[in-house]
Every structure is written in C-alpha cells, then in structure tokens.
Amino acid sequence: MRIIGVDLHTRQQSLAMLDTETGELVEKTLEHEGEEVQEFYSALPGPVLVGIEATGSMSWFLKLMEELKIECRVGHPAKIRAAEPRKQKHDRGDARLLMNLLAENRFPAIWMPSTEQRDLRTLLRDRHQWVRMRTRVQHTLQSLALAHGLRRGVTLWSQEGQQMLQALPMAPHASQRRDALLRLYPSLQKSIDDLDEQVSQQALRHPQAARLMTHPGVGPVTALATEVFLGDPTRFADGKAVSSYIGMIPSERSSGGRRQRLGKLTKQGNALVRYLWGEATIHAVRRDPGLKRFYRRKLMQKDSGKRRSPPLVNSGFDSGSCCVTRLTTKNSATADFGGRKAVMPVRGCLADKWSCAAVTGVLNGLPASLNRREFE
Numbered sequence: 001m002r003i004i005g006v007d008l009h010t011r012q013q014s015l016a017m018l019d020t021e022t023g024e025l026v027e028k029t030l031e032h033e034g035e036e037v038q039e040f041y042s043a044l045p046g047p048v049l050v051g052i053e054a055t056g057s058m059s060w061f062l063k064l065m066e067e068l069k070i071e072c073r074v075g076h077p078a079k080i081r082a083a084e085p086r087k088q089k090h091d092r093g094d095a096r097l098l099m100n101l102l103a104e105n106r107f108p109a110i111w112m113p114s115t116e117q118r119d120l121r122t123l124l125r126d127r128h129q130w131v132r133m134r135t136r137v138q139h140t141l142q143s144l145a146l147a148h149g150l151r152r153g154v155t156l157w158s159q160e161g162q163q164m165l166q167a168l169p170m171a172p173h174a175s176q177r178r179d180a181l182l183r184l185y186p187s188l189q190k191s192i193d194d195l196d197e198q199v200s201q202q203a204l205r206h207p208q209a210a211r212l213m214t215h216p217g218v219g220p221v222t223a224l225a226t227e228v229f230l231g232d233p234t235r236f237a238d239g240k241a242v243s244s245y246i247g248m249i250p251s252e253r254s255s256g257g258r259r260q261r262l263g264k265l266t267k268q269g270n271a272l273v274r275y276l277w278g279e280a281t282i283h284a285v286r287r288d289p290g291l292k293r294f295y296r297r298k299l300m301q302k303d304s305g306k307r308r309s310p311p312l313v314n315s316g317f318d319s320g321s322c323c324v325t326r327l328t329t330k331n332s333a334t335a336d337f338g339g340r341k342a343v344m345p346v347r348g349c350l351a352d353k354w355s356c357a358a359v360t361g362v363l364n365g366l367p368a369s370l371n372r373r374e375f376e
Helices: 038-044 057-068 077-082 091-103 115-147 152-159 159-166 172-205 207-212 220-230 239-246 271-287 290-301 349-364
Strands: 002-008 012-019 025-031 050-052 071-075 250-252 262-265 332-337 340-345
Touching: 002 091, 025 038, 025 091, 025 115, 025 290, 038 152, 050 091, 050 340, 057 115, 071 077, 071 091, 091 239, 115 159, 115 172, 115 271, 152 159, 159 172, 172 207, 172 220, 207 220, 207 262, 220 271, 239 271, 271 290
Parallel strands: 002 050, 050 071
Antiparallel strands: 002 012, 012 025, 250 262, 332 340
C-alpha cells in the first residue's frame, strides 16, 4: 500500500509517498500545468491512500481522485498544525507530516460533502452573492433618495417609488449614478428570481429540506442550506453539537475551577447558515403565535431589580446567549438601575434554544411542532 501526504497549492503540490511493504520514501514536487499530476497518480499501483489539508482550491484534486478511484482524506488544518510542535514550516515538511499522520492512524479527517452537495452549495453561495449586490444597490438608492428629501422606505422599490426616484432633480454626477443603479437593479432582481426558482425546485426534491420547510419561518433557501451544509444529521449527538458546528455557542474562559466566563459567539462555522438561521428565527417569532408568546414571556421573566447583569446561561439545547449587545434589540431588555437605563442580555435566548433544537429535531424526523415546555 502507498500512503501519500500532499501539500496542495494553487500552482504546484509537494508530496511524500511511503511504500508500506518496502519502506521506501519518495518526495517530489508536481506542477499543476499540463498532465503531470494525472499521469503520476494514474500510474500508481493500488491500493493508494492520499491525505491533504483542507483548502479552498482542492475541488479539482478531489474530483481527480474520485475519477481515478483513489481514496482521499481531507484533514482539519488547525489540528494538523497542532500535531507539529516544531517552528520550521515548509512544503516538504508539511507533506511529510501529512504522510506520518496517515501512517500512524492519527490523521484528523473531516466530513466531506458529496459532489451533488458541493454543487448545491455553489448554487446557494451564488444566490447569496447576488442578494448582497442587490442590497448594496438598494442602500445606495435609498441614500440618494433620502439626501434629496424622498422618504418612501420599502415602498421605494414599487413602481410608483421608482418613478418618484427617477423624477427627482439631481446634480449631473448624482443623476448619472442614480440612472446607472436604476438600470442595474432590475437585472439583479431577475437573476435572484431565477436562482430562487432553482433553489425551490431543489428543496422540493430533497426530503429533509421539504420537512424543514414545514417549520414556521423556514423557506426553501434556509431548508436547502441546512441540509447541504450540515449533511447527515445523525453525525451530531444533539442540538448543542449542531450549534457548535455552526458557531452559535459562546466563547469560554474558565480555568482552575474559577467561575465560568462566557463571551461572544465563537462564529467558528459556516457564516451563511448562521445568517440564515438568525433570519429564520426572526420570521418564526413573527409568524408563530405560540412561539411569539414564549419569546415575550422570556423577556418578561428578567429580574430588573439586580444591579449586576445575570450571567449567560448554557443549558439543554441552549447554545448560550446571542443577544449581548449595547443596543436595545428584540433579544435584549432595558432595565432601570437607580435612574439610569442599561441594556441587559436576555436569559435563555430564543434564537439559540428553540431554533437549534427545532432544526435538529426536524432533520431527525421529529414533527415541526415540538413541545416548547421542554425549553421553558
């Protein structure tokens, strides 16, 4: 058997290959231009085990390994770096480290999505990028409208609002900017509508995504993103593991048995899923009367008589509090301390407890209407 550690870069790769039968070690560098890489791997007699470190430009290499029927494992970058205590870092050393981890059965492999899931991820990221571009155009047009005395809010995007914006007298350069953005906005909206249609069709074809859409506040985009980015839900022990994977748990500093110190969210996970879950939670609170009552009751349960802010809690499916902020939001409450007002976090934030628990439950086949008494 041949075990190969590959330090993959955009233009070249350094590899260290160990023959377990003869003990022979081969180190070489392959250029990515031309057919050198494919010729090298296709000429290897099996079985072959390849290990690489996760990187953004590895898709083509994974596809090549799949075509050649070669087992390829992808490792966690931080855990791989932690396995090397030396301060010397170079390509040959990295390839040798990957090879040694594979040979010693210590390679920190991560879960990898299938080819179909990677393609659906591209669809969702493409749509999200177009939405961000549209948002920037909308903000610029709103700014131009407000600067010239037109206050329409969301109705600015109606046909009447667009006509009023077009009729505003502006300076030459401001008028040129407005006209260009007004021409760009419909094309952006059309591209987003086409992508939304594709996402809706794909969501209906996947049973888990279709089941997720039965939950209030969850649409095709959130449902499909949850399925393709989380993958098989059975690989998570509970909702807390899902929250940790997405990065919706608080950072922690505890040592020597001293009081637990929880901070802001770690955000060590997929930013797109985290954003979509936050949006879904807001819509769920608005649409589900029972969930809205539960949320308001949690707001009223805060004791405003204490001068010290309550600690963040982490219990059950809870992933901590995501509402520690200096601004008064829907996830915070204003308390009166001796004549001065202060914003304090809400205990048992709904966005953490209920949404993560419900999403995990629906993925595992539970009904969307879970018993909320378990989270009170």
